[in-house]
Amino acid sequence: xxxxxxxxxxxxxxxxxxxxxxxxxxxxxxxxxxxxxxxxxxxxxxxxxxxxxxxxxxxxxxxxxxxxxxxxxxxxxxxxxxxxxxxxxxxxxxxxxxxxxxxxxxxxxxxxxxxxxxxxxxxxxxxxxxxxxxxxxxxxxxxxxxxxxxxxxxxxxxxxxxxxxxxxxxxxxxxxxxxxxxxxxxxxxxxxxxxxxxxxxxxxxxxxxxxxxxxxxxxxxxxxxxxxxxxxxxxxxxxxxxxxxxxxxxxxxxxxxxxxxxxxxxxxxxxxxxxxxxxxxxxxxxxxxxxxxxxxx
Amino acid sequence: xxxxxxxxxxxxxxxxxxxxxxxxxxxxxxxxxxxxxxxxxxxxxxxxxxxxxxxxxxxxxxxxxxxxxxxxxxxxxxxxxxxxxxxxxxxxxxxxxxxxxxxxxxxxxxxxxxxxxxxxxxxxxxxxxxxxxxxxxxxxxxxxxxxxxxxxxxxxxxxxxxxxxxxxxxxxxxxxxxxxxxxxxxxxxxxxxxxxxxxxxxxxxxxxxxxxxxxxxxxxxxxxxxxxxxxxxxxxxxxxxxxxxxxxxxxxxxxxxxxxxxxxxxxxxxxxxxxxxxxxxxxxxxxxxxxxxxxxxxxxxxxxxxxxxxxxxxxxxxxxxxxxxxxxxxxxxxxxxxxxxx
Amino acid sequence: xxxxxxxxxxxxxxxxxxxxxxxxxxxxxxxxxxxxxxxxxxxxxxxxxxxxxxxxxxxxxxxxxxxxxxxxxxxxxxxxxxxxxxxxxxxxxxxxxxxxxxxxxxxxxxxxxxxxxxxxxxxxxxxxxxxxxxxxxxxxxxxxxxxxxxxxxxxxxxxxxxxxxxxxxxxxxxxxxxxxxxxxxxxxxxxxxxxxxxxxxxxxxxxxxxxxxxxxxxxxxxxxxxxxxxxxxxxxxxxxxxxxxxxxxxxxxxxxxxxxxxxxxxxxxxxxxxxxxxxxxxxxxxxxxxxxxxxxxxxxxxxxxxxxxxxxxxxxxxxxxxxxxx
Numbered sequence: 001x002x003x004x005x006x007x008x009x010x011x012x013x014x015x016x017x018x019x020x021x022x023x024x025x026x027x028x029x030x031x032x033x034x035x036x037x038x039x040x041x042x043x044x045x046x047x048x049x050x051x052x053x054x055x056x057x058x059x060x061x062x063x064x065x066x067x068x069x070x071x072x073x074x075x076x077x078x079x080x081x082x083x084x085x086x087x088x089x090x091x092x093x094x095x096x097x098x099x100x101x102x103x104x105x106x107x108x109x110x111x112x113x114x115x116x117x118x119x120x121x122x123x124x125x126x127x128x129x130x131x132x133x134x135x136x137x138x139x140x141x142x143x144x145x146x147x148x149x150x151x152x153x154x155x156x157x158x159x160x161x162x163x164x165x166x167x168x169x170x171x172x173x174x175x176x177x178x179x180x181x182x183x184x185x186x187x188x189x190x191x192x193x194x195x196x197x198x199x200x201x202x203x204x205x206x207x208x209x210x211x212x213x214x215x216x217x218x219x220x221x222x223x224x225x226x227x228x229x230x231x232x233x234x235x236x237x238x239x240x241x242x243x244x245x246x247x248x249x250x251x252x253x254x255x256x257x258x259x260x261x262x263x264x265x266x267x268x269x270x271x272x273x274x275x276x277x278x279x280x281x282x283x284x285x286x287x288x289x290x291x292x293x294x295x296x297x
Numbered sequence: 298x299x300x301x302x303x304x305x306x307x308x309x310x311x312x313x314x315x316x317x318x319x320x321x322x323x324x325x326x327x328x329x330x331x332x333x334x335x336x337x338x339x340x341x342x343x344x345x346x347x348x349x350x351x352x353x354x355x356x357x358x359x360x361x362x363x364x365x366x367x368x369x370x371x372x373x374x375x376x377x378x379x380x381x382x383x384x385x386x387x388x389x390x391x392x393x394x395x396x397x398x399x400x401x402x403x404x405x406x407x408x409x410x411x412x413x414x415x416x417x418x419x420x421x422x423x424x425x426x427x428x429x430x431x432x433x434x435x436x437x438x439x440x441x442x443x444x445x446x447x448x449x450x451x452x453x454x455x456x457x458x459x460x461x462x463x464x465x466x467x468x469x470x471x472x473x474x475x476x477x478x479x480x481x482x483x484x485x486x487x488x489x490x491x492x493x494x495x496x497x498x499x500x501x502x503x504x505x506x507x508x509x510x511x512x513x514x515x516x517x518x519x520x521x522x523x524x525x526x527x528x529x530x531x532x533x534x535x536x537x538x539x540x541x542x543x544x545x546x547x548x549x550x551x552x553x554x555x556x557x558x559x560x561x562x563x564x565x566x567x568x569x570x571x572x573x574x575x576x577x578x579x580x581x582x583x584x585x586x587x588x589x590x591x592x593x594x595x596x597x598x599x600x601x602x603x604x605x606x607x608x609x610x611x612x613x614x615x616x617x618x619x620x621x622x623x624x625x626x627x628x629x630x631x632x633x634x635x636x637x638x639x
Numbered sequence: 640x641x642x643x644x645x646x647x648x649x650x651x652x653x654x655x656x657x658x659x660x661x662x663x664x665x666x667x668x669x670x671x672x673x674x675x676x677x678x679x680x681x682x683x684x685x686x687x688x689x690x691x692x693x694x695x696x697x698x699x700x701x702x703x704x705x706x707x708x709x710x711x712x713x714x715x716x717x718x719x720x721x722x723x724x725x726x727x728x729x730x731x732x733x734x735x736x737x738x739x740x741x742x743x744x745x746x747x748x749x750x751x752x753x754x755x756x757x758x759x760x761x762x763x764x765x766x767x768x769x770x771x772x773x774x775x776x777x778x779x780x781x782x783x784x785x786x787x788x789x790x791x792x793x794x795x796x797x798x799x800x801x802x803x804x805x806x807x808x809x810x811x812x813x814x815x816x817x818x819x820x821x822x823x824x825x826x827x828x829x830x831x832x833x834x835x836x837x838x839x840x841x842x843x844x845x846x847x848x849x850x851x852x853x854x855x856x857x858x859x860x861x862x863x864x865x866x867x868x869x870x871x872x873x874x875x876x877x878x879x880x881x882x883x884x885x886x887x888x889x890x891x892x893x894x895x896x897x898x899x900x901x902x903x904x905x906x907x908x909x910x911x912x913x914x915x916x917x918x919x920x921x922x923x924x925x926x927x928x929x930x931x932x933x934x935x936x937x938x939x940x941x942x943x944x945x946x947x948x949x950x951x952x953x954x955x956x957x958x959x960x961x962x963x964x965x
Contacts, residue, residue, distance in 0.1 A: 139666030142945045143937075144903030151937040154925045155674040190412035191422075194472075197372050198426030198479055199399045208425065212416040231791045235907050238793050239922050254794060258911075265801040272794025280789040287785070 029292040036288025039281035046278060050097035059088035061095040061248045070264045081267040083253065084260050085246075089267060093274055096248040100275065103160070103242065103249075104230025104282075107167035112222045115172045119179020120214070124187055124206060134180060140173040149232050153241040163242040167233055171225055178221045182214045216293050223286040227279035234275050250275050305401040305482065309386030314347040315483055315515045316371065316402075321345070321380035323366050327588070336588050340366040342539040343380070348483065353509070353516040355530030355547060357523060357562065359584050363539040364519045368485045371517070372402045385482075400430065403476035407488035409468035413460040419471045420445070420456035426479045437478075444474040447511075448504060466497035470504065477512060485517045490525060502529060523566045527551055532620065535559045538587055538595045545621030555623040558596050594626065602627060606634055652956055660949055667945060668720065671938040672713050675930050725935035730927040735935035738920060743939055746909070746916035748823060749840060750901040752833050757841030758894055761848030766886075768849070769856025770879070781853065787846020792904055796839040796911035803835060810835050813913045836912040840905055844897035851893045855886045888955050895951025899944040 030036055049056065059078075064085035068075075071082040080089040122133040140148065152166035186192065187210065195205045234251025236242035243249040245256065250271040257268040323341040341363040348354045356364050369375040371382060373395045384401055387393040406412040413422055423444055424437035432440070442452040448470040460468055469489060476484050486505070490498045502525065509516060520526050526533065526547075533550045535543040535558065543556040554560040561580045580599060585591055591598045597607035604626075612624045612632065626634035683696070683705050691699070700706060707715075719725070725735035768780035804812035811832050823829055859865065859882050868878050906918030913919060917936050924932035 135662065136666070139663055139670065142663050142667045142948070143670075143941050144900045144944055146900070146903035146906060147937060147940055147944075150903075150906060150921060150925070151671070151674055151933070152677070154921070154933045154937075155678045155930065157679060157928070190406040190408055191414045193374050194404070194406065194412050194475065195414075195425065195429075197374060197399055197402075197404055198429055198475075199396050200425070200429040204429060208417075209414050213414065227789055231789075234791060235793055238907065239910060239925060241925060251791075254797070258797065261797060261801050261805055265805055269794065269798050269801060272791055272797060275791045275794060276789060279791065280786065283785055283789050 026292045030288065033288050033292065035284055036292070039284045039288070042281045043278070043285065046097050047101060049094050050101060053091075053094050053098065056094075058091035058094060061087060061091040062246055063087065070260055070267065072264055073266055073270075080270060081264065083257060083267070089270060092248040092253060093250070093270060096250045096253055096271065097274070097278075099160070099243055099247060099249040100230060100234055100251065101278070103163055103167070103233035103237075104226055104278075107164055107233070108171055108222055108226050108229050110164070110168045111171035111175050111225075112218070114168070115175025116179045116215070116218055118172070119176045119181075119218070120183050120206060120210065122176070123180040123183025123214075124202070124210060126184075130180070133176065137173040137176050140169075141177075145170050145174075145228070146232055146235065149236060150239065150241065153236050158241050158244055160243055163233060163236050166236075167229055170232070171229060174225065175218065175222055179214060179218050182217050183210060186210055186213050220286065220290045220293055223289060224283070226286070227282035230282070231275060231279055305385070305397065307385065311350060313350070313386050315350045315385055316517075317347040317381075317383040318367075318371065319345050319381040319383070321367065321370055321382070322378050323363075323370055323375060324378045339539050339587050339590055341370060341377075342590070344536070344539070344541050345380075346534055346541060346544060348515055348517060350482075351509075351513065351515055352531040353518055353529055355526035355533045356517060356519045356536060357521065357526055357533065358536035359562075360521065361538075361584060361587065362536040363587075364536055365487055366539075367536070368404060368487050368517065368519055371483075372404050372485060373398055374404075400479060401481055402483045402485065403479050403481035404485040404487060405469070405472045405476050405489040407491055409465050409472055409492065410460060412472050413468060413475075415460055418457050418459060419450075419463070419474075420452070422460075422471065423475045423478045426475065430479070440478055441474075444477055445471075447477075447508070448474045450474075464497075466493055466501060469493060469501055473501075473504070473508070477508065482513070483515045483517065485519070487519045488521070489518075491520060491522060498525070505529065523563060535562065538584055538590050540595060541624070542596065543621075543623045543625075545617070545623075546619065549618065549621055555617055555621070555628050556596075556625045557600050557602055557627070594624075602636055604635055606632065653953060656949065656952055656956075660945060664942065664945055665717075667941045668717055668938065669713065671934055671941065672716050674934050674937065676709070678930060720938060725938070726931035728924075728929055728932045730924070730929040730932070735931050738932065739917065739935050739939050742915065742917040742920040742936070743943070745823065745914065746902065746905050746918060746940075749833070749836055749905055749909070749914060749916055750898070752837035753840035753844070753901055753905075754894075754898060756837055757845035758848055758897075760841075761845040762852055762890060762894075765849035765852025766856050766883075768853040769858075769860065770882075772857045772860065777853070780849065784846045784849035784853065787842045788850065790842055790846075792839055792843055793907040793911050795842055796836065796908055799835050799839055800911070814915070836905075836908050836914050839911070840901060840908045843904060844901060847897055848890070848893055852886065852890055855889055856882055859885050888958055891958070892951055892955055895947060895954075898951075899947050902940050902943060 053061075064087045065082075066086060068078070068082050069086040070084060071078050071086075073079070073081045075081055078088050078090070080093065083089055083092060118133050118137075122130040143151070149166050149170045152169055153162055156162035156166060192205060192209055195209050200208075233242060234249070234254070237249050237251030238255045240255065243252050245252065253271040254268075254275075257271065260268045321341055321344045322339075325338040325340060326335050327338055344363070344367055346354070356367070358364050366375060370377045373389075382389040382398070384393055384398055389395065389398055413419070417425070420438065420441045423441035424434075427437040427440050428434060442456060445452040445455060450467060450470060455463075455467075460471075463471065469492075472489070473484075489505075490501050493501060505516070506529065508514060516529070518526060518529055530547045533543075533545060533547045534541055535550075535556065537558050543550070543554070543559045545555075550559065551563070554563055558580075565580065582599060585595070585598055591608070593609050594600070594603075594607045594612050597603040600607065606626055610626070610632075612626045612629060614622045614624045615629045616622050617628065626632035627636045630637055683700055705712065723736050725739065727733065728735055728738065731738075764780050765784070768777045768784075771777045800812040803810045812835065814832060865878060865882070868881060873881075902917075905914075905916060906921055908914065909916045909918035910922040917940055921933060921936050923929070924936065
């Protein structure tokens with residue numbers, strides 16, 4: 001460690017990065033990462049088009065036509081063809097992004113809130129609270145995530161709410177585990193001791209000193225789960241467990257179009273393509289975010 | 298509450314020691330192996346000492362001797378399993394609450410980086426303590442800026458910086474400022490300058506000396522570096538395996554060490570005189586495990602003068618001169634040790 | 640590999656790990672047991688054939704103990720499960736345990752084939768990418784790995800069917816044998832059916848193994864001891880051996896975990912390919928709301944996963960002496 005100070009009043013050359021906050025630095029690093037930026041743009045486009053789908057001049061995603069079923073890609077008026085009921089694929093794919101993204105993101109957000117809370121309690125309080133929470137988490141870890149999602153959804157039955165519930169339950173244990181280990185390592189740092197020594201209560205210490213320093217790694221980890229969550233969510237619909245017809249949703253569309261692979265294979269594969277592209281962008285974004293935030297895993 | 302009310306007012310008068318520790322113990326239970334029996338680590342085992350108002354007590358000993366644990370006991374970061382702490386004539390747990398004790402005692406840790414929250418500016422870090430204790434935000438900010446000035450960091454340039462934007466020496470100054478923001482009377486410096494470069498260390502030591510005078514502070518200075526301890530301490534306490542083996546005025550101890558362990562520590566100290574030859578055999582090996590400390594005198598396994606007596610009987614503390622006490626059979630005429638001065 | 644030596648502390652670790660399985664297994668059973676109870680409606684209705692008579696209803700109620708408190712029911716259910724009685728399918732009336740056993744056999748076959756394809760490839764490519772850190776090769780391999788991780792495997796299955804069955808007509812797309820035969824034999828007619836589902840199933844775990852191995856190898860090459868070995872004049876091959884030895888325990892644990900996820904991932908793949916395994920059984924059970932079958936299949940798969948984790952942990956403690964000391 002070097003120290004350039006020579007006198008009690010410090011010279012101007014003291015190691016001085018411009019005083020900007022932590023997030024300023026993260027943003028500066030992200031801006032120099034083209035892959036992450038492109039992925040962010042693609043995701044942004046997907047989200048925006050899904051949000052504003054009714055206003056961008058698309059066909060009605062529910063309105064089919066018996067005469068124009070399973071038209072191939074490039075058909076006049078249906079650029080991406082039509083599905084097995086003659087509904088416009090482009091419209092259904094864009095509308096489908098609404099539910100698929102919703103089902104991919106909401107459970108992770110919910111699990112992030114619940115898992116962080118549980119992990120903070122387990123990691124900060126320790127002792128009995130830790131044992132109860134972490135041993136329960138261990139039990140849930142004894143299921144492969146897809147299996148657990150299918151088990152809970154299968155028991156609850158099809159439906160959007162049931163999907164959300166089962167996916168949230170699936171992602172609480174991994175987030176709790178990460179939150180617990182990060183919290184336990186932050187808790188034993190000297191600045192937490194120093195805060196305790198200045199008479200701060202546990203609640204204040206967690207709020208001021210622990211939360212800010214554990215959120216980053218947990219957040220990065222949670223973003224890396226989003227793509228998995230979306231794939232499993234669409235998978236549930238694919239099995240007939242998630243969204244019910246006639247709602248447009250990528251997994252469900254993939255399921256109903258399965259029979260069409262002999263007639264119009266590439267149209268049938270389109271919804272999966274959307275899942276793939278979205279999940280790829282989510283993964284690359286999460287990687288970029290991780291290195292920009294200097295989180296090691 | 299205003300800033301001036303934060304510290305604790307004097308209760309016992311100038312002759313009352315600021316801190317008296319009596320028979321402090323700290324035992325951790327550990328489990329050896331998967332199904333092994335539960336054992337006890339005797340990190341601190343019956344330590345008694347006092348620190349007078351305005352003095353600096355240096356604490357030395359090898360790593361693992363219980364120096365840092367003793368410090369953490371004094372500030373209530375680790376609960377003591379036995380013994381008493383009396384702060385300015387008030388006993389902790391009786392007249393004095395832990396919360397009040399912490400208003401009177403603060404600590405600076407060795408790792409300057411780990412002791413600052415990376416997400417807070419240094420001004421926020423210093424202002425945190427006062428704020429927690431009810432000082433309003435503007436006043437806490439003023440305290441922080443005053444202190445930055447006092448520790449040699451221009452508030453206009455440094456207040457908004459984050460810890461990673463400072464050097465090690467600057468960070469340690471901030472940690473000192475953070476401790477002082479609580480208006481403590483005792484500051485525990487746990488290896489506070491050990492991680493710094495020598496030149497920076499000297500500056501920080503000078504700062505500490507100035508602050509002691511200006512803020513009327515009492516220090517407990519823990520270090521493994523005897524040269525540094527000598528520079529700043531009035532009295533010295535030597536610890537070995539969770540016990541105090543010798544305590545006395547710093548100069549007297551530097552002149553003549555009564556305990557063979559102290560002598561060995563001092564002989565290992567590099568000297569400026571190339572012709573000086575050490576007379577004392579150096580310490581061999583590592584200290585024994587505090588889980589099963591040796592019987593009798595804990596030092597007997599490494600002591601060149603050990604006799605059978607030392608393994609069986611615990612030495613009592615003997616007073617040699619003004620405030621100079623030692624726990625060694627050789628200094629106790631009644632012990633029966635072969636080398637005991639009759 | 641360092642030669643495994645069985646020391647006392649290691650024995651302690653093994654014992655502790657074995658004992659630790661018991662509460663986890665009980666927890667897993669509890670979750671499976673509760674599946675029937677979180678299902679909307681009367682649990683009795685959930686496990687009873689739709690056309691059941693009043694007599695059958697009373698019989699079922701007594702057999703499952705639905706009139707007794709929940710903990711007692713769990714005890715009865717667990718006792719039955721341990722003795723191999725997982726109830727009867729609502730849809731077919733057949734014994735769930737028999738059905739599951741046959742299906743799990745097929746799933747394991749598929750998972751094993753996928754492991755043989757995915758893990759060696761993942762390890763090799765990951766090792767290569769880590770070794771050629773920050774070269775074009777590394778980027779290419781990393782891109783493939785991220786692609787693999789991001790693929791919804793049920794969609795990949797469809798794409799492969801479109802290419803190799805529909806367009807080229809090389810491989811069959813449905814079932815585990817010619818004419819939908821349930822009996823597996825090791826001949827080309829059957830193996831042809833295995834190729835597409837196994838490849839599909841292998842992609843995601845391969846991507847994950849690749850990513851982990853790449854990061855692991857790059858990390859190890861970055862450590863001081865590698866520089867020391869280079870300075871000592873050790874050959875490339877020698878250094879690679881050191882790296883491999885250091886990467887082995889972590890790589891093994893990732894593979895073990897992925898082996899378990901093959902069991903989960905196969906559910907969707909089997910549905911795509913009509914592969915007569917546990918996943919197909921599950922998806923049929925879901926369509927028919929056949930809760931006893933669902934419950935039994937999940938229980939068996941989860942127990943497989945628990946056992947697998949145990950084996951991986953034990954193996955890992957044998958090749959990595961640091962673990963048992965923790």
